Amino acid sequence: MAIDLQQIGKRFRFYTNLKELEMEDLKSITGADETTLNHIINGCNIVLDELVAIVKNFEDLNPQWLIYGEGSMFKPMDEDGHCQDGNKGCLKKDKAAYLQQMKNMLIELDAAEVAKGHKPDIDALKAKLDQLKATQ
Structure with a gap:
C-alpha cells in the first residue's frame, strides 16, 4: 500500500x-x-x-x-x-463534537478518495458515523 x-x-x-x-x-x-x-x-x-x-x-x-x-x-x-x-x-471534547468533526474530516477527505476510486469506503464510513450519532 x-x-x-x-x-x-x-x-x-x-x-x-x-x-x-x-x-x-x-x-x-x-x-x-x-x-x-x-x-x-x-x-x-x-x-x-x-x-x-x-x-x-x-x-x-x-x-x-x-x-x-x-x-x-x-x-x-x-x-x-x-x-x-x-x-x-483520550479526548478533551465530548463524543458529539468528536463525531461532528470526524464527519467534517470525511467530507474533506472524500474528494481525494473519490479521485482514487475509494468511494465505497467513504460511504461505509459515513454510514457508520450516522449509526453512531443515532445511538446517542
Missing part, C-alpha cells in the same frame, strides 16, 4: 485539532522543531524516521490510522475507559 504524505498531514492535523494542540504544544510534546512539524502537518518533505519519532509521543494515536488511514484514530480503550497507556479519557 502506498503512503500518501498529504493524507498523513491531513490526518495528523485533524488529530492535533481534535486534541486542541497548538504548535507550541506540539514542539513541547515532541521535542521537534517547527519546520519538521509543519512539514508533517502540510504533508510535504516528511522523513518517515522523524514521523515515527514524533508519533511515539502521542500514546493514544493509532499509527496505522495516521499513516494508512486504516482503523480507528485512537488506540483501543479498556473497559474502564482508559487508553492503552493507562490515561483516562
Whole structure:
C-alpha cells in the first residue's frame, strides 16, 4: 500500500485539532522543531524516521490510522475507559463534537478518495458515523 504524505498531514492535523494542540504544544510534546512539524502537518518533505519519532509521543494515536488511514484514530480503550497507556479519557471534547468533526474530516477527505476510486469506503464510513450519532 502506498503512503500518501498529504493524507498523513491531513490526518495528523485533524488529530492535533481534535486534541486542541497548538504548535507550541506540539514542539513541547515532541521535542521537534517547527519546520519538521509543519512539514508533517502540510504533508510535504516528511522523513518517515522523524514521523515515527514524533508519533511515539502521542500514546493514544493509532499509527496505522495516521499513516494508512486504516482503523480507528485512537488506540483501543479498556473497559474502564482508559487508553492503552493507562490515561483516562483520550479526548478533551465530548463524543458529539468528536463525531461532528470526524464527519467534517470525511467530507474533506472524500474528494481525494473519490479521485482514487475509494468511494465505497467513504460511504461505509459515513454510514457508520450516522449509526453512531443515532445511538446517542
